[in-house]
Amino acid sequence: MFDDDINDLYQELILDHNAHPHNYGELKCANHQARGHNPLCGDDVEIFLLIKNDCIEDIRFTGQGCAISKSSASMMTDELKGKSLAEVQAIFHIFHELLTAEDSSKLDINALGKASVFSGVKQFPMRVKCATLAWHTLIAALNDKNNAVTTE
Amino acid sequence: MKDIRSEFTALSQLIYGKPLVYLDNAATSQKPKSVIDAMRCFYEEHCANVHRGVHRLSELATVHFEKAREKVKNFINASSVQEIIFTKGTTDGINLVASTYGRQNICAGDEIIVSQMEHHSNIVPWQMLAQEKGAILRVAPIDDEGAFLFDAFSALLNAKTKIVAITHVSNALGTVTPLKKIIEASHACGAVVVVDGAQAVPHCAVDVTNLDCDFYAFSAHKMYGPTGTGVLYGKKKWLESMPPYQGGGDMIASVTFEKTTYAKPPAKFEAGTPNIAGVIGLGAAIDFMQRVGVQNIAFVENDLLQYASIAVEAVPGLRKIGTAKHKASVLSFVLKHVHPHDISSLLDRQGVAIRAGHLCAQPVMQRFQVPALCRASFAVYNTKEEVDVLVKALIKVSEVF
DSSP states (O other), X not given: OOOHHHHHHTOHHHHHHHHSOTTBSOOTTOSEEEEEEOTTTOOEEEEEEEEETTEEEEEEEEEXXXXXXXXXXXXXXXXXXXXXXXXXXXXXXXXXXXXXXSOOTTSOGGGGGGGGGGGGGGGOGGGHHXXXXXXXXXXXXXXXXXXXXXXX | OHHHHHTOGGGGOEETTEEOEEOBTTTOXXXXXXXXXXXXXXXXXXXXXXXXXXXXXXHHHHHHHHHHHHHHHHHTTOSOGGGEEEESSHHHHHHHHIIIIIHHHOOTTOEEEEETTOOGGGTHHHHHHHHHHTOEEEEEOBOTTSOXXXXXXXXXXXXXXXXXXXXXXXXXXXXXXXXXXXXXXXXXXXXXXXXXXXXXXXXXXXXXXXXXXXXXXXXXXXXXXXXXXXXXXXXXXXXXXXXOSSOSTTSEEEEOSSOEEEOOTTGGXXXXXXXXXXXXXXXXXXXXXXXXXXXXXXXXXXXXXXXXHXXXXXXXXXXXXXXXXXXXXXXXXXXTTBOHHHHHXXXXXXXXXXXXXXXXXXXXXHHXXXXXXXXXXXXXXXXXXXXXXXHHHHHHHHHHO
């Protein structure tokens, strides 16, 4: 329908998570949370974490935004639930490098699980911030940063 | 129309292998060769600073620079070149008024009225001024079509209203405001009117004398001219009594360490070396618009807007935002279940450039309860075939999601 690279961006998996996001909604028992905002496009996400024994026991999100930001938040919550904080930091690093580093060929993208689908976003520099917003917000939640994260 | 298109080199390029369909003219228009040539000619042949050198090149540069001021004066029918101040753009012009006239005349408890469909550049400077002075910002509402509600606006006017800051054409909705009526009513209660004309000057004939506005700001780059250059028109009586905007060279009559006296307008408001090439480019852009004919430009764009407004109804799930009776050049919309940024990325790969986002008018997004909008905006070089490409691409987008 569209060219290959745009189909890379809007893959079935991304469209599915956009239409039916996983782990969407507030987490009442959260003990960490943070809000992220992209002032240029208005994408807005709030991440809720329940951390016990240095492990993400539960994670949910709310907010509004484009398909890339919403599906990225959805897949991130899927992948990180049950992971230790050390694993989370490592996975964040890989995701961030995948989208921003010049050479990402040596990254272990298997560690990202489904979220590796976002490798195509690199071809769309204006959209990288959409995919990384939820992840930066996650880190802010872990660090208990009360100021909203902003991509700018 | 083909002839006009051929004057814009940028329009003939391919984007991702597809012919460019440039529908982001409300952000900035493309520039005709004549504008680029005028600027190149300045740099290649008579580049010098203005108003100071006593050598041939400086004289030439000054002549070309001041000729552009004369062109602007005639273009908007001001009564004197002293009323034409060159700025960096519309934002700069509005900030100039807020920091000079505003600071001089606004006191605690005074009221400033803006409309609900202002661009941030006609909200924030007034908010900053109101905060500084303890003044109150009032908002004139719009209806569900995006039309200006004149009666509701009139009801806000009172003896405390000192400034009415209003757009001529909304950048987000395309609504044309009933400016003459607004100005008459504002003057009747003693308020001055500052007009954001950024989206109007490119699309319709503007006559500041007939409008009787106090200030009128616009940008060169939305009317086929270069970026970084704009105009602030101000009534002579205000410009003469206002304090300067910035201090520096060119804006003085004499300087000693004890006392400085200021130059007369417009020099009083043009401290420092201006964007000389930009101003010369603006002059060439006015020549271009007059050669094509401002009425012809308005006719072509209105025709495109009518055509596109009907054509997009073929797109499943599309909702138009901004359907006022009097509109110019702008077609904004949202698609059910698809975020405007996703639409814009998908259209981009079809060669179609539109704007997506809050359009620097977040209160408009709040009014229509949308996170963002898609905006297609037209210029004289656009065609119905391009509208067809847009509609076809939008139908594809609606099928993906």
